Amino acid sequence: EAAVTQSPRNKVAVTGGKVTLSCNQTNNHNNMYWYRQDTGHGLRLIHYSYGAGSTEKGDIPDGYKASRPSQENFSLILELATPSQTSVYFCASGDAFNWGVAETLYFGSGTRLTVL
């Protein structure tokens, strides 16, 4: 069964601190995504990756970096965390290989980040 695991589940950080959110998938999917969920906004795409070594900016990339060191792992990095980045973050992997192909996303359980 498809599996996407996020860590930590909960994180409290201080303003200006560095935060790293981790995601691991055992689906062998090429594509991985980071979304944030805020009330009234649904899920918004921060960064995504086509495969190991690649990262692309999504719709709201400012203040975030991403790293994809391997097929299985995709990290989201907040170099200087701010209270506006308090949110729930979801990682997902996708099974499409080409443009024009529908892609089903498999989501992790989410990380609740609070920046004080």
Next chain:
Amino acid sequence: AQKVTQTQTSISVMEKTTVTMDCVYETQDSSYFLFWYKQTASGEIVFLIRQDSYKKENATVGHYSLNFQKPKSSIGLIITATQIEDSAVYFCATGSFNKLTFGAGTRLAVCP
């Protein structure tokens, strides 16, 4: 840019009835896909059903079906014979390869 609008913030229905959740989308793509995802109370997000824009027939999976009205850029989710466990937040999304845009979600409460 893509945009997805779900105007119903929350809906409450009685168990075993039928409910329709609305979704209107905007896209510049000539060929696109429309999705519905469900987020349970535990926070888990799972894929439910998909409609391909080039298909005229409405998709159906189990007790979920879609009402696709392409001229109106509308993709409604219909749940028949609702069950308590259908209580969740439902997200509509549109896009193609690796650029999905989600709506704000509709919270469904199914009451016994």
